[in-house]
Amino acid sequence: MSATPPAKPTTSPAQKALHKLGLTRDIDLALHLPLRYEDETRIVRLADAREGDTVQIEATVTACEVTFRPRRQLLVTVDDGSETCLLRFFSFYPSQQKALAVGARIRARGEVRGGFAGRTMMHPAFRVAGGELPTALTPVYPTVAGLPQAYLRRAVLGGLAHADLSDTLPPADLSGPRENLSEIDLQPLWGLRESLLFLHHPAPDVALATLEDHSHPAWQRLKAEELLAQQLSQLQAKRARALLRAPKLRARRDGLHEKLLAALPFALTKAQHRVSEEIARDLAQPVPMHRLLQGDVGSGKTVLAALAAAICIDAGWQCSLMVPTEILAEQHFRKLLGWLEPLLAPLGLRTAWLTGSQKAKERREMLALIASGEAALVIGTHAVIQDKVVFKNLALAIIDEQHRFGVAQRLALRGKANSAPGAVHGLAPTPTLPRTGEGESPEPHLLMMTATPIPRTLAMSYYADLEVSTLDELPPGRTPVITKLVHESRRDEVVQRIRAQLAQGRQVYWVCPLIEESEALDLVNATQTHAALSEALAGAGVDGLTGSGQPVMVGLLHSRMPAVEKKAVMAQFTSGRMAVLVSTTVIEVGVDVPNASLMVIEHAERFGLSQLHQLRGRVGRGAAASACVLLYSTGEAPRLGEVARARLKAMAETGDGFEIARRDLEIRGPGEFLGARQSGAPLLRFADLVQDADLLDWARELAPRMLDQYPDLAQKHVQRWLGGKSDYLKA
Numbered sequence: 001m002s003a004t005p006p007a008k009p010t011t012s013p014a015q016k017a018l019h020k021l022g023l024t025r026d027i028d029l030a031l032h033l034p035l036r037y038e039d040e041t042r043i044v045r046l047a048d049a050r051e052g053d054t055v056q057i058e059a060t061v062t063a064c065e066v067t068f069r070p071r072r073q074l075l076v077t078v079d080d081g082s083e084t085c086l087l088r089f090f091s092f093y094p095s096q097q098k099a100l101a102v103g104a105r106i107r108a109r110g111e112v113r114g115g116f117a118g119r120t121m122m123h124p125a126f127r128v129a130g131g132e133l134p135t136a137l138t139p140v141y142p143t144v145a146g147l148p149q150a151y152l153r154r155a156v157l158g159g160l161a162h163a164d165l166s167d168t169l170p171p172a173d174l175s176g177p178r179e180n181l182s183e184i185d186l187q188p189l190w191g192l193r194e195s196l197l198f199l200h201h202p203a204p205d206v207a208l209a210t211l212e213d214h215s216h217p218a219w220q221r222l223k224a225e226e227l228l229a230q231q232l233s234q235l236q237a238k239r240a241r242a243l244l245r246a247p248k249l250r251a252r253r254d255g256l257h258e259k260l261l262a263a264l265p266f267a268l269t270k271a272q273h274r275v276s277e278e279i280a281r282d283l284a285q286p287v288p289m290h291r292l293l294q295g296d297v298g299s300g301k302t303v304l305a306a307l308a309a310a311i312c313i314d315a316g317w318q319c320s321l322m323v324p325t326e327i328l329a330e331q332h333f334r335k336l337l338g339w340l341e342p343l344l345a346p347l348g349l350r351t352a353w354l355t356g357s358q359k360a361k362e363r364r365e366m367l368a369l370i371a372s373g374e375a376a377l378v379i380g381t382h383a384v385i386q387d388k389v390v391f392k393n394l395a396l397a398i399i400d401e402q403h404r405f406g407v408a409q410r411l412a413l414r415g416k417a418n419s420a421p422g423a424v425h426g427l428a429p430t431p432t433l434p435r436t437g438e439g440e441s442p443e444p445h446l447l448m449m450t451a452t453p454i455p456r457t458l459a460m461s462y463y464a465d466l467e468v469s470t471l472d473e474l475p476p477g478r479t480p481v482i483t484k485l486v487h488e489s490r491r492d493e494v495v496q497r498i499r500a501q502l503a504q505g506r507q508v509y510w511v512c513p514l515i516e517e518s519e520a521l522d523l524v525n526a527t528q529t530h531a532a533l534s535e536a537l538a539g540a541g542v543d544g545l546t547g548s549g550q551p552v553m554v555g556l557l558h559s560r561m562p563a564v565e566k567k568a569v570m571a572q573f574t575s576g577r578m579a580v581l582v583s584t585t586v587i588e589v590g591v592d593v594p595n596a597s598l599m600v601i602e603h604a605e606r607f608g609l610s611q612l613h614q615l616r617g618r619v620g621r622g623a624a625a626s627a628c629v630l631l632y633s634t635g636e637a638p639r640l641g642e643v644a645r646a647r648l649k650a651m652a653e654t655g656d657g658f659e660i661a662r663r664d665l666e667i668r669g670p671g672e673f674l675g676a677r678q679s680g681a682p683l684l685r686f687a688d689l690v691q692d693a694d695l696l697d698w699a700r701e702l703a704p705r706m707l708d709q710y711p712d713l714a715q716k717h718v719q720r721w722l723g724g725k726s727d728y729l730k731a
Ligand code: ADP
Pocket: 266, 267, 268, 269, 272, 295, 296, 297, 298, 299, 300, 301, 302, 303, 451, 475, 476, 590, 592, 621
């Protein structure tokens, strides 16, 4: 299947734009569906056109002049026998002016407006009158700069003509229950070719609403196809994985796992127990685990990572833990170290850590530890997946806050499993070699963790290839966080609140928003807030952490700071010496300071729900009653917009991460959740997970049957819809 160059085979800018849109094959073009349509099938009499209508007219030019007031413009009067209309052009070429000379008959299309000068059209599209009228609606395609509709239309026509549009759905009379189909009105099921020809060029009498809301049978067919392709490719990835070999990692009696459990300062919750067993069961299998652990902020995922690491290390293999930020890496490192180091040290095993900002010498040492296998546990940021990092025998890769990583990064980590099958690190506690298949290199087990719970519909579609474990219980002793919405004009009250918290020896976070246009502005904002708060809290005689009369220490943390400085600030806040931490969103994930009891989020209306929830999860980690203040701003407007209001209200109403995720999906669509899968992954273009839940059920039911009984059709179907992109689903 080659691309169809609609014009010349050279790479014109338009051609490049096509590629940018991912339209490289004939079938890609055929599946590039219109956003909307224009009706050019009719000529409307000017006298019949109402103000606001977009119409096509045929008329004769009766006047044509260029004026300069208020600015240079071309004014053309036309008359179609029923009425006159003024066409106004602010930019025009001499050739256009010529085509609009008095006496010319033209066909023009545009929106009719009223006004005291009579009817007008601004910048209508026009050409010479006459010629046949199209018999179908004219498609308007999604496009990018440099790719004119006319070019795209020709390209799509070419694609439609050349692409193989034969049906890939299994023949209707074959196998399995199909009752779903009739329920969802896929009967009579439109064919693919029929659907595509229709959607690209619908008859003018179609109910436009059914095209717009994608309820038309032709749309149903395409959405069903798309969902099926997604399910098939995920199932393929899952089955391909089942053929891979991974080291069997089993917890031993009196092994590290048991010792760690015994050493923990708390007992696992029921949910932690259950999930820990799910993970242990997977690790004991000779096929790579591919598990997503989702649990609300503060539900205690880290300890599960540590327990899994203990099993892995005990069996003589290396484990890596990758986290999105250095601050988090540092936190994890300290926490895990506290738990594991006392157990590892007697065995002569070490822990290594890798970050981007590390000194060259330290880094070299770490790399050597990792390559020799002396480092049984490696914790770090993206640095873990750089080419230079060679593991001796990686068997378990854990990714925390997985939604923050790109697909490519996750694929790279999986590629780190290495050469020598069955190799053990130098000082393994046990001489029993965990063997994998003969001669093949083992894949690492993969455990991904996320605090952004994935709503069920997403879990069933985008994450259908993953096993999912859920921590649905918080450790005991947490007090729910009270959330308050406060208008920014009441800042003073918030400062009062801060003082009250400080007086009780508590600590406070103040988060400044991400300003999308500019990181620099972000900084200014955070810096100003920092200065203002320092002043407001200074000399107030607060009985802060530092004791009566001492100045309150207000710290500042933002992404532009050098890593050492960030580390120092975090250390001060963690130790309790710093009472207030003003920060940009760098603290979003994972920071754990149980003494913090108040979280203020400025411009809360600019954050996503899930992000707000994550931020809020930074407080309420200890026994103290905690609160989250969502400071919102209405800008110039008297009130918050409806959507923003609904979102903030949802935050105040519920503390349940799943409920919030569900509402966020409703409000913002799936992009927010997919995070990593977003980039390069085949997102659904046509189907809507909420609206098309029954089509999704249908696809889920059909996919395994199709793979078993019609593997060729399945392959063809996936290839058609996803081309080379399905690889991404394996990450
Ligand atoms: P998250 O799931 O957000 O990553 P963490 O793993 O950081 O949560 O855990 C939050 C806090 O709860 C940590 O201080 C951790 O030590 C503590 N914790 C975890 N499990 C338990 C438990 N079963 N009982 C008490 N505290 C726990």
